[in-house]
Amino acid sequence: MSTSRTPTLDPAKDRSQVRQKRMIAEHFERLARAKEEGRAVVYTFVPGNLTELIGAVGTLPVLPEINALQSGMRGRSGAYITEAEKSGHSEDVCTYVKCDIGMLRSGNIGPTGTKIPEPDLLLLSYTGCFTFMKWFELLREQYKCPVVMLHVPYQADGVITPEMRQYVVRQLRDKVVPALEKVSGRRLDLDELSQRLALSARAEDDLVAVWESARHRPSPIDGYFGGVYYIGPIFSAFRGTEDAVAYYRELREEIEARVAAGEGPLCPDGPLGPERYRLVVEGPPNWTSFNDFWRMFSREGAVVVASTYTRVGGLYDTGFRHDPAHPLESLADYCLGCYTNLSLPKRVELLERYIRDYQADGFMINSVKSCNSFSAGQLLMLRELEKRTGVPGGFIESDLVDPRYFGKANIENRIQSYLQMLEARRQGGYA
Amino acid sequence: MLDPGPAPAADPCAAILERALNLVEDHTFAAVRVWKREHPGSLAIGHMPIYTPRPLLEAMGCLPVGVFGAGPQIDIIRGDSYFQSYMCHIPRSTLELALAGHLDDLDGMIFPSICDVIRNLGGMWQMLFPDRYAAYLDLPQDFSPAIGGHFYALQLRAIARDLEARGARPLADAALERAIADENERRRRLETLDDMRRCEPWRVRASEAYTVVRAGTLMTAHEHTALLDEFLAALGRRPVRAFDNARVVVSGAFCEQPPLALIQTLERAGCDILDDDFQLGLRMIEGPITVAPGRDPLEALACAYLEQGAATASRYIDEEVKGRALIGKVRACGADGVIFTAASFCDPALLDQPMLETALDAAGIPHTSVKFAENAGQFQTIREQAGAFSDAVKLWEGQT
Numbered sequence: 001m002s003t004s005r006t007p008t009l010d011p012a013k014d015r016s017q018v019r020q021k022r023m024i025a026e027h028f029e030r031l032a033r034a035k036e037e038g039r040a041v042v043y044t045f046v047p048g049n050l051t052e053l054i055g056a057v058g059t060l061p062v063l064p065e066i067n068a069l070q071s072g073m074r075g076r077s078g079a080y081i082t083e084a085e086k087s088g089h090s091e092d093v094c095t096y097v098k099c100d101i102g103m104l105r106s107g108n109i110g111p112t113g114t115k116i117p118e119p120d121l122l123l124l125s126y127t128g129c130f131t132f133m134k135w136f137e138l139l140r141e142q143y144k145c146p147v148v149m150l151h152v153p154y155q156a157d158g159v160i161t162p163e164m165r166q167y168v169v170r171q172l173r174d175k176v177v178p179a180l181e182k183v184s185g186r187r188l189d190l191d192e193l194s195q196r197l198a199l200s201a202r203a204e205d206d207l208v209a210v211w212e213s214a215r216h217r218p219s220p221i222d223g224y225f226g227g228v229y230y231i232g233p234i235f236s237a238f239r240g241t242e243d244a245v246a247y248y249r250e251l252r253e254e255i256e257a258r259v260a261a262g263e264g265p266l267c268p269d270g271p272l273g274p275e276r277y278r279l280v281v282e283g284p285p286n287w288t289s290f291n292d293f294w295r296m297f298s299r300e301g302a303v304v305v306a307s308t309y310t311r312v313g314g315l316y317d318t319g320f321r322h323d324p325a326h327p328l329e330s331l332a333d334y335c336l337g338c339y340t341n342l343s344l345p346k347r348v349e350l351l352e353r354y355i356r357d358y359q360a361d362g363f364m365i366n367s368v369k370s371c372n373s374f375s376a377g378q379l380l381m382l383r384e385l386e387k388r389t390g391v392p393g394g395f396i397e398s399d400l401v402d403p404r405y406f407g408k409a410n411i412e413n414r415i416q417s418y419l420q421m422l423e424a425r426r427q428g429g430y431a
Numbered sequence: 432m433l434d435p436g437p438a439p440a441a442d443p444c445a446a447i448l449e450r451a452l453n454l455v456e457d458h459t460f461a462a463v464r465v466w467k468r469e470h471p472g473s474l475a476i477g478h479m480p481i482y483t484p485r486p487l488l489e490a491m492g493c494l495p496v497g498v499f500g501a502g503p504q505i506d507i508i509r510g511d512s513y514f515q516s517y518m519c520h521i522p523r524s525t526l527e528l529a530l531a532g533h534l535d536d537l538d539g540m541i542f543p544s545i546c547d548v549i550r551n552l553g554g555m556w557q558m559l560f561p562d563r564y565a566a567y568l569d570l571p572q573d574f575s576p577a578i579g580g581h582f583y584a585l586q587l588r589a590i591a592r593d594l595e596a597r598g599a600r601p602l603a604d605a606a607l608e609r610a611i612a613d614e615n616e617r618r619r620r621l622e623t624l625d626d627m628r629r630c631e632p633w634r635v636r637a638s639e640a641y642t643v644v645r646a647g648t649l650m651t652a653h654e655h656t657a658l659l660d661e662f663l664a665a666l667g668r669r670p671v672r673a674f675d676n677a678r679v680v681v682s683g684a685f686c687e688q689p690p691l692a693l694i695q696t697l698e699r700a701g702c703d704i705l706d707d708d709f710q711l712g713l714r715m716i717e718g719p720i721t722v723a724p725g726r727d728p729l730e731a732l733a734c735a736y737l738e739q740g741a742a743t744a745s746r747y748i749d750e751e752v753k754g755r756a757l758i759g760k761v762r763a764c765g766a767d768g769v770i771f772t773a774a775s776f777c778d779p780a781l782l783d784q785p786m787l788e789t790a791l792d793a794a795g796i797p798h799t800s801v802k803f804a805e806n807a808g809q810f811q812t813i814r815e816q817a818g819a820f821s822d823a824v825k826l827w828e829g830q831t
Contacts, residue, residue: 087785088784088785088788089785090773090781090782090784092517092775092776092777092778092781092802093778093781093782094778094782097782124747126572126747129547130545130546130547130550130745130778130779131547131778131782133572133747134744134778134779134782134783135782137747137748137753137783137786138782138785138786140753141753141786141789147749149572149573149747149749151571151572151573151579151747153569153582154544154550154567154569156542156550156553156554156566156567156569157567163582163585163586164582166582167573167578167579167581167582170577170578171573171578174575174578175573175578343553343554343557344551344554344555344557344558345554345557345558347554348558367515369515369517372518372546372547372548372551372778373547373551375515375517375518376514376518376522376547376548376550376551376552377513377551377552377554377555378515379512379513379514379515380513380555380558380559384558397515
């Protein structure tokens with residue numbers, strides 16, 4: 001394994017990482033200039049985001065969840081949440097929402113230090129999360145701007161029916177597109193949308209190759225902690241752009257080079273040592289102690305070979321690709337197929353597949369207090385997966401961006417105990 | 432201000448209330464068992480809050496059964512092992528009922544789209560009880576008849592097909608029209624009861640109305656109408672005297688239900704609860720459902736939800752101003768204020784509450800808030816808080 005790289009708190013300072021940082025910086029610069037340049041700004045959510053459509057009418061997306069997680073990583077979310085709770089928001093509810101409300105009340109300064117422009121439209125893609133609806137109702141109260149609702153039906157029976165697809169397409173055609181055209185002052189050009197979708201599909205091909213690289217031993221990637229960096233461009237403002245295609249091509253090449261060299265992933269303290277445990281992880285990460293959380297695994301030689309959180313903004317490794325020949329239908333299928341829009345039995349099937357395909361030694365559920373869309377049912381999923389695969393599961397609890405709910409010692413103890421149990425099983429200490 | 436109420440012996444409502452309470456508190460659902468014995472081959476279909484179009488089920492010869500968890504009736508043991516501590520109580524007690532066999536007489540369950548927890552509970556049901564029918568009812572958030580209404584009607588037809596495949600009567604227009612008419616009759620009685628609560632809250636306490644209304648979630652609309660007729664007639668004969676209590680609207684307990692003792696606690700603290708959104712389902716459709724001649728009754732049922740659905744937290748408020756419906760309720764019944772009563776960890780209610788509070792503040796309507804769990808047993812703090820609120824609104828009455 002190469003040791004020439006400088007240990008860093010970023011997962012990798014590869015060329016792709018540098019490219020991503022530049023892309024994000026440029027996006028925030030565009031946002032900072034949006035008002036003076038007359039470009040409309042559309043707030044929307046990661047699951048079910050319609051980035052190609054937003055881009056095709058010349059508007060710019062802002063994703064409040066990403067603002068919230070970045071606030072968490074920058075150590076600001078605690079104060080923002082307190083600010084929201086002081087203004088009457090319950091301690092019981094989603095901390096992404098409270099972080100966003102607190103950030104808004106504190107001046108709405110984004111990660112690059114510039115003010116995030118106010119929305120011209122709230123595109124409420126109601127996909128896989130009830131809280132999204134309340135979140136944008138709350139933002140509408142603050143910004144007094146229009147909202148367009150896209151109700152994405154839930155895949156309760158594990159299939160996308162023609163009726164579900166048609167329902168979404170009709171909303172896109174009759175509600176969402178006209179609302180976007182109104183705020184942008186520009187008609188949607190379906191050819192341009194198709195071109196963007198073709199770019200999406202190319203990036204998606206490369207992303208899937210990156211995910212599947214984790215089948216190798218050692219895995220060249222960490223598919224959870226490292227994976228959240230890989231999904232950055234495609235889950236946010238860049239799906240359907242040449243930038244995203246270039247980023248994922250570059251990333252894939254870097255990962256393939258790592259496979260060829262027999263290298264494992266880069267972690268907060270540098271390259272992972274010998275790969276001792278291969279894990280699958282269900283649930284979002286904690287953002288306030290992200291690197292500490294990652295170290296709890298990497299220092300033990302544990303690598304995450306697949307995760308469900310990295311499928312929350314699009315599930316591509318089951319075969320879906322955006323289809324330029326059927327733009328609106330394809331966007332509908334994309335929304336319908338996001339991970340948290342899957343039924344619990346389908347989630348269990350997916351996790352079971354990951355455990356088997358990626359030859360995982362174990363799986364870990366990080367149950368976050370803020371997100372019932374993920375968390376409700378996870379204890380049953382744990383039992384079911386153990387029953388089906390014979391692979392033992394671990395269960396820890398934390399939160400997305402509320403630092404009060406990250407009990408470092410407790411979580412570390414649980415992870416260490418879990419990994420020791422895996423080791424004991426390997427040694428034959430457990431039946 | 433303690434309201435002792437009429438002496439039980441003299442109360443013409445006592446027997447009806449006792450009957451209703453026995454139904455509501457029976458976590459073994461004996462009434463469903465009896466109904467199935469009396470209707471061999473017919474299906475009993477449970478449904479979670481908030482709203483399920485019961486006439487669809489009745490038209491197919493099924494008994495719709497409202498399932499609101501177990502309240503304070505049973506200890507939760509197995510149910511707790513499936514849910515983290517930061518989740519509301521109703522899914523764990525509902526699961527406890529099912530795992531203990533108390534829901535065995537139900538031939539299926541419908542999980543309406545209330546929130547992520549109830550949605551995922553539907554998925555858990557599929558995994559834990561694979562032989563039982565479990566349907567997710569994705570109530571539309573698009574309110575155009577041609578888009579959301581069409582999608583919703585297709586879902587209702589799919590549920591009807593599923594039930595027919597399990598032995599229910601095929602869905603027929605005439606039967607659905609009759610069931611809708613029955614529901615409208617029930618709705619009319621509920622409106623009469625609501626009017627009585629608003630005009631003479633000392634004649635019918637909210638806790639009493641609650642019990643008799645909730646009993647109706649365990650019987651057909653026709654049977655419930657008869658019960659309500661009996662109750663309304665008895666209320667008319669009830670000897671009463673007026674009390675000068677604070678007049679309040681209670682908001683936020685539309686899914687997980689507060690213990691009856693909590694409602695009584697608010698009353699004992701000097702509050703006349705003139706309106707509420709407890710067990711909203713039976714009152715979700717505001718006004719009668721109209722089936723115009725020649726119109727498909729199923730489409731009429733679907734459109735009623737789009738066009739007459741009550742504003743509640745799980746329903747997207749589109750062009751309507753947030754909080755307007757609650758302010759309208761307060762004004763309509765001449766209430767002095769609002770008590771928000773949300774279940775702990777109830778995302779819909781608790782995320783909605785700040786917006787509603789802002790609207791009430793702007794309208795100069797006093798409010799306070801409490802939280803509960805369905806199995807709570809201590810209400811002293813709530814009593815003190817509600818008492819202070821009641822005293823405050825009475826003290827400052829007319830001065831805001």
